[in-house]
Amino acid sequence: MVRESGRRVAADRSFTVRTKGSVENLVTSADIENERFLKQELTSLLPGSAFMGEEGDEASLAETEWVWIVDPIDGTTNFSRGIPECAVSVALFRNAEPYAGYVLNPFSGTLYSAVVGHGAFKDGRPIRVSDRDLAASIMSTAYCCYQKEMAAPCFRVSEELYPRINDIRRIGTAALELSLMAEGACELYFEICLSPWDYAAGLTILKEAGGCYAGIDRDVSFDRPSPVIAANSEENLAEVADVVRRVFGGKTPY
Template sequence: MSHDPVELRDIASTIAREGADLARRMRHGGIDVADTKSSAVDVVTEADRAVEALVRRRILEQRPDDAILGEEGDDHPGTSGVRWVVDPIDGTVNYLYGLPDCAVSIAAEVGDEVVAGVVVTIPTGVEYAAARGHGATRDGVPISVRPAPPLAEMLVLTGFGYRTEVRAHQVASVARLLPQVRDVRRMGSCSLDLCHVADGSGDAYVEEGPARWDWAAASLVATEAGAVFARLPGRMSDHLAPVEAQMAATPDWPERSVIAAAPADGWDDFLGALEAAGFVADHP
């Protein structure tokens, strides 16, 4: 089957829009918590499950030989060399409370490389999309990162996990970073935070712990818009028992547990700040 990034992006766009429409309809009908994951406040709704089921079904209808990695379901093996990475609702707590930063995120990978990615905001339908080598768009209009300001003027986006010990580590790192930058924002969706860097509504992003489905699609949107995206060695495993660390968000935990992005012309300064703040264990 085709590995063409534009074709895969267009498939992801159609399916992500359908998933966002379903999530929007379900939200209007009222949503309850269906389950929890890492802690009692890390929730799953029936909409998460319904949207992922829809996305999986639509992908396999069009590309039955592809693999799928989704947040809420079992991995689906494939033989085509393409794997889809699906977050049915990134920002589930926002979705539960009716807050705007929540989205359906779908990426296509060939090997270990993301070649297409789409993030569709659920309340508004705003779509961020990218195909490798073809740039990034917001609702079809090309986007690019802002020219990087000095570090002291950077607006940095971040997020927190749902385990108490994880949050304690993340907050301590953010507290050390905050005096070095303009300000810090926490809006609750990794994928949309990366898209905000891509369209210039944020200067940089960092968080330790997001899973692949959180960042896969938006990482390509960010890089195609001119950002450096990196997975860096973190320190969170210092705060987790060995078994818990093995169960953490990335298969190569903790070697690349910090997710970060910034415009290319400001990357070195931002990386230095992350090292000084204790986000990054060692220079990559």
Template sequence: MQQPDFDTILRTAVRAAYRGGKILRRHFGNLHHVRKKGAIDLVSEADTSSEAAIIETIRSRHPDHAILAEESGASREEHATFQWIIDPLDGTTNFVHQIPVFAVSIGVSYRGELVVGVVLNPASGELFSAVYGEGAWRNGEPIHVSSTASIQDSLLATGFPYQARRMIDVVVPRFSRCLQAAQGIRRLGAAAIDLCYLACGRFDGFWEQNLKPWDTAAGTVIAREAGARITDFSNHPYTLASDQILVTNGRIHEDLLQLLNIEGI
């Protein structure tokens, strides 16, 4: 891919993330309106206010770019070469319960290729970012995936889909196999943070099902640029349309594929 200058895009994404993060910090522990989009899928005034500030920041600098946002959906700019993919609050359930594991997630695609990713945890102050072909960073310092070479020495992460109660016969066997094989498994409740923790070597592998594009767009750029391998459970290249994602440091990828692929499910 011929690479244009993405520096301006990155600066806008960082500015937008901090604007959204400031709103989230103001609402953290101070929510008044929480509603359900599904049985266990929550949305609050923090989500919508953060999203509005992020979109306003993007529109002020890149009015011709397309936007796909979790709460407001997709814009319809014709012939847009750039698309911004936004989750204004990844980890809403954590946020509502005052658990400080949540993030603003902003990914940007150019001609269909994800090229910029920014993930900010306003509670911890950690800012993860990446640009196509230039590497990934945590608060401005380069990051890389771990060098762990075996499943038994690996700390894994996963998430449970909102449809988990209907998919229990699929989710639990995979979780059980991985739990028996690995050093441990964590379930943080925010896929963007899972992906960034993998990118900086805290986790060695991550898998989940039924995520949306705004859950993974930014985090997969950051993980990829940090050296991660990213596929679906069948080892096909991951795309934002995939309903499965497997991300590892590369060294344990084949072993995790075997654990996740169970005959009959």
């Protein structure tokens, strides 16, 4: 089903684009159509389940035993410009806890998946985070294009960490970046303001692959927007979290 949704996204050559409040925040007709498709298929697959999606459905994790958290296209700006780095992101929660996650690149067809307690996989093959230390690590990040007043402290985080690590990437899709970490392609991740559908599936996969994550002054929320700090090891997580917390004064800025 996730693969079918990806095929539909990749095949859509006639999508339209509009903004959601600002020029940086885009939605395409492909987002809307793919969310409609996924909601119909997923809730039919699991009758009685609720659905939380980027393009309109606002279910709460407390609403019912099973809740789907879905981003029909994570990385809409990339998709809208023909950059083939985006993802269909589908997470399933049970009793407000992660149960399964699926992240598909619709253009390459690569599927990352995990069921809690059963490990993480890339196209059916087991994956694991790397064991690289901080100095050898690559960090993925972003600079909060929807709330540019938070860009300056995000740049400071990068500025402080950059001399201590290997390099920095900004790919433009949290779900895919977290999945790349799960397979050992990068080791560190930070973004100050994400919504649950951006990271629910990716963090589920990452944790099953041996990674770890944290917030600033509270746990990462799967019910409301949250900062996400993630790493391949607790040691690297502590190093990144220390910089983020110091730069942001130890508080989530919203």
